[in-house]
Structure formats: C-alpha cells, structure tokens
Amino acid sequence: MNKKQIWTLSSIGIVAVVLVGLFVWPGLGDDNGSSSSVSDGPTFVVAPVELRTLSDDITVRGEIRRDQLQRITSGVDGQVSSVLVDDGDTINTGDVLYAIDGRAAVAVDGEFSFFRRLDVGSDGPDVLQLETILSSEGYDVGVIDQLYTESTRAGLREWQIDRGYGGASPEPNENIIISLSSNSAGYTIGAKNTVAIELQPSVPNQELTSGNSEGLGGENHYAKREVRNHFYGLSTFVGENNGPVVQVDRPSVEVTVSPASVAEGGSATFTFTSDIAMPSDTVIEYTVTGSATADDDYEDDPLDGSFIFPQGATSYTLAVTTLTDDVIENVEELTIGVGDGFNVNQDSAYIPGPLNEATLEIISPAGDVQTIEVRATTVSTSEGGNLSFEFETDLVRNEETTITFSVWGTAISGSDYFAEDLEVDLPANAETVTVTFQTRDDKWVEQDETLWVTITSNPDEDYVIGAQESTLGTIESNDMPELTIEGGGNVGEGGNAQFIIKADQPVVEDTSINYQLRGSASPGSDYKELPGTVVMLAGESEVSVQIETIDDDVIFLPGDMVVASWPARIGTVSVDDGEFILLGQQVLTLTEPDFTITLTLNPTDRGNLEVGMAVEVELQASDQDAVPGVIVELDETATVSADGSERYEGVIETAESLDAVDGANVNVDVTREEKIDVITVPVAAVLQDGQGNDVVRVVLSDGTTTQVQVEVGLSEGAFVEITDGLTGNELVLVET
16 A cells, blocks of 8 residues: 555535436416416426435645655765665665765664764663664674673674675784793793784675665666775785884893992992893983092093993993092992983984992991902802802901801702801901802702892901892702793684693693783784783693784774664765765655655635545546545644645545656545435525525426425535435426
8 A cells, every 4th residue: 555645735616517307397386286377587497306426525636745754964074985875766674875985884773873983881872772783683792781892892793794894994914922931930931932823804805785685676776886896905014025014122221330339449330231232322321320429439530421332232331430538438329320312323212121220339448347248150050060159358358257148048958959057267368258059959840949148247257248248049940841832823803812831741830831922913902911921730731821802893883874764765865976975964865665645725625624534546647547545644733824824734645556756746536425325406496485494396296386395415516415305206396
C-alpha cells in the first residue's frame, strides 16, 4: 500500500438535472379533484417517484510530495572521497552512503546522531548506542553499557574491517625489540638474546563496499559511480639504506673523584666517564663550587669550566693539586659538577648521569696521622680463585700499624671462602699491605656472591679512616644458568604476542630476569607497558611474557555512522567527489521513501471532511485510473497566509501506487455520505406550504392532485431523498 500521498484541493460543484419519463401537466386541479381552466401561470410536468442511490461528494485538489525527513551533515572537516548514492535512491540499514577522507558513512538504526569521537575510556549514552548497534549486527563488544572498553574497540574493529575502513591515521609497520638484560647474581646471557615483534596495522587495505551486493535503491551504483580510491592504504617508511631509523642514545656523563679527601698539598683526580664511547668530540661543561678557594686552597689553572671529551673515549680526567698553608682550618671541600653542553658539530648533546657531582675534601694537617683506605686489587674471581684487598696509607711510618677490618656480604666464611684474621699489620716504612681470601668451589648453581671488606677503628693505633673505607669483591658462580629468548613474529594491532625466556638448566631459586623493550613502537600507545622484569620460579627453566598491543588505529568518528529511520530515500545529494567540506555542512537530505498526498483545504472544505472518509484520487494529466484511498490526517488549526486567508492541510493514504513525480497535482473526490435505493423525487417537486413545511403534489389515479407533506434527506444534483410521506410508487408534479 502506498501511504501518505499528499494533495491540495478546492471545491468543485456540478449540478445537473435530468428528468426521465416526464409528462406535461397543463394545469392543477384543487385538492378535491376539480380542475380549472388553463391559465398563464407556471406549467408542470409529471415525474415518477424513484428508488436511487445518492451520495454527498466534494472534489478538492492535492499535491504529491515526499516529506523531507532529515538533513545529513558532515561530522568532520575533510575531503569527500566518494559519493555512492544519487538523488532518489532508497537506502537500507548497512548501506554505505559516502566517504570523507577515506572513512565510510554507513546507514544504521539508532535514536540520535553521534556527536563526538569515541575511544577507550569514553563514557556516555552515545557509547551505549554504539555498542547496541554493533551487538545487534553480531559483533562482540563485551558488556553493553555506557563505557567504551577494549572489548568495544575489538567489536568496532571487526565492523570497520567488514566495511572497508582504514585506521585513524595510517602508519607504517612498527616493531618491538626485546633483549635480555643482565642479572650478574642469577644467570648468564646466551648468544640468542634478542627477538623482534612486527606490529602491523589492524585494519587491512581494502576497497570501499556498500554492503549491498544488489546496489543501492535496486540499481548497481558501482556501475554508474566508480570508486577510485583505496581506504587507508598503508605506506612503509624506509630509510635510504632500506633499514630502520635508529635513534642514537645521548651519552650519559658522570664524575667521580679519587681520592675523596687529601691533606693540604696533595692531589686528586676528577674522572669524567661516559656510558658509551663518545660519538664525536664533545664539549663537557662543569661547575666548580665548595668552600675551598682557588689559588688559596688549590691551583685553579686546569679548572676553566669546560673541556673537550675526545671522540671514541669513555673517560677523561682532571688533576687537581691542593696547596699547603700555615693555617689550621676545618676540612674544606672542592665540588665539581657535570653541566650541559654540546659537541663541536652541535648534533649530539650529552646528558648528566646520576653521579653528576663529586666532592674532594682537603684536610689541613694537624699532626702526623695516617689515613688508611682499602680497595680491591682483585675485583672478582671465579669460585676457587683468590680475592685480594689492598690497604694503603697516605703517610709512611717507621713502625708497623695494625689495621682492623670487618668482612660481610652474601659470601659465607668457611663455605664460600677460607676464614682470615680480621686484622693485618702494615709494615714500617710501607705504604700498602695486601690481604688475600681464597674462595671455595662449591659446585652449586647459585648467584654471584659478594665479599665486602670495611676498615674499622683500632683504639690501639693512631690512624683515621679515609674516604675509601669499604671495597667489594665478587665470587662469580661457575654454574649459572644461561638464558636465551624465543618468540617474535608478526601481530596485528590489538592482538597479543609473547616471548619465552629459557634457561639451559633449572634455576635453584626464584630468579629475577631482566629484559628491555625498544623499537619504533611506543609503550603506552602501541602496547601496554611492561615492568622489564619477570621471575623464573625455582625449579623452572622457562617463563613466558605476554605483550598486549593497543589497537590505536581503530577509533569511532561521528561521521562513521549515519543514524536515521531506514529505509529512507535520498532527496538531494549536495556534494561531489573530491570536494572539501566543513564540519556541519550538508551532505545530503533524506525523504520519505513513499509519496504522500497533501490536501490544502479552505474552511468550508475542512468543515465537510473528517478523518477516515473514503476518497478516490485521480492524477491530473494522466491516463492512470483513479485509485481508492482514505483521509488519515486533518489539521485542527488553520494556517493564516499573508492575504488573511485560512488554510488547512490533510494527508491521504492510497491503496495503490500512483505513477507520479514530486509536485504532481491530483483531484480528490471525497464521498461524505452515500445512500443506496432510497425514495427520491426531483428537487423541483418539493415546495413550501407557507408554514415552513416541505410538500409535494401527488397525481392521483383520476387525474387530480393532492398535496402531501414530506420530509427530505440527502440531495444529489437534481434529486432529493424523501425520508417520510411517500411510498415510492407515486407520480409527482414538477414545476418547469
């Protein structure tokens, strides 16, 4: 059934009188049957009373229209990539209408238009509507609520792939490089210590499809409009050497001083170190502060505030000579700190490291008191080897000095090394003395163990403890497990990858395994950040680490879905391929898919019509037969035009289609009332008796007439219904 076909009508009245079987009646007799002579008065004819079908009809005009339902506007600024519909097309849910910047606009059913970009963390009724739409079309979004989660994004991703979307901002493949880092106490690192994961865009390069294989509006729109662009084609960014672009780390520069304290007249060395070989000659700036004064407490000749760190070097030293004076004074300090600076080419700055400041204590002599320091001459040894520690004094005495010390750390006396006395005699006239610990090879897989030696005070000896009061030696385990790493490969954004760390033998205790992640992919935006360490449990020989990637290509823009009541018909397409449009600019309009007939009525016509009345609609200037319909809407309030006239509108629903176009005119015949086989007489037969009563003159069988009072009903044209007073077989006089 065609519904709501709209027309504008005005009244048409046609009066025609047709009398069948009339007889001329030259004169009238009185009511008693007597006749009078023919006079010059009116003449009458005789008409039979008849049974007829009468109807009360009016004719008004109307117009065929399609009501505009909605203006579809752009939700973003951008360039129109493709327009896949034309004026007059009928669109169903799931059809693609157009695309802006390669993003398809798809017809969906909903309650309101989307108004903002949605991504993980968005919250509101628009998220609920999006999840409802996706779920109704069979895409899993997890819990349907108002919160946009990764589950929402996963469902949207599948929806977008099925409709030819690309990412939010096309990007090249990215990589995550995982490398094992050392833990000297727990393991060694094998040759296979790095894997790479290639992070690929989640949305493949696709051509736009409408989702309607039959075409839009019953036609093949891909035959009449070529889609020339691919959506979100991806480019691979490759350097001139076809390799990845690597960001060179800036060197980290630190400074230390040795010794940390000197007596007046002594010297110390400030050593600047870089964590990597200096990539080029680099100007290192430093600051000189502290209570010590240049030229009074130390020679400031070499301390000019900067020096050039040579290319390829990892250390640079500055020697400082202190000065002796005759003043007894407190310990003074000379502090040198690493400053900011650039190399000669101004292309690779360094950064100050954590140990970016070193302080030298200058001790004024208060007598001949030795200062004792200790350092490891053997920093580390394998199990079964020796660790040696050297005690050194700044002054030589002509008598031996007994130095006491303590031993501590993770190494255990008796099981990890042979016990030693906790004191040593510095011989007379000697500057150093060495203590050696012999370690034991226990054959256990274990962590490296530490052995610290710390100078302690000896109340029987007159010495002070220098800055280097403790030193460390390490006993390296001969049987540490060796670790390798497996995994890598390709994964689409939003998917999960993993790598596996394997030990060549089970660890004997829970072991922290360190790893580093680097590469072109960024933690927090391309994948969820990882702590950089994982624990391999005691007795285990492998552990796996999951990398959960983030699908940052999949977002929802308000123009991706066009919300309306579908199916709907395209009214006017307002844009062309390649046109740049602004946010809020009209792209197209939607109209009702079926014609509506709108009546335009004057007050009189409006008063004669009611909702539910049957009508017949005839298309003007057309050979199509009139089609039946019914009035479904009528205005209750008039619209007053500029000239003061009142106008009412109504809507007609027809049972059949009309071969018409927008704006075509129709005639609408409205049957207000119909009576079948009722007693009728010509209208001219009904007279007034002078007292307000309707009467007719009935011809009797003897030729005389008699006046009969009647009640009239519905009239049509030249005939009127007699509801009371006649039986239907009489003859009546009709004045001519």
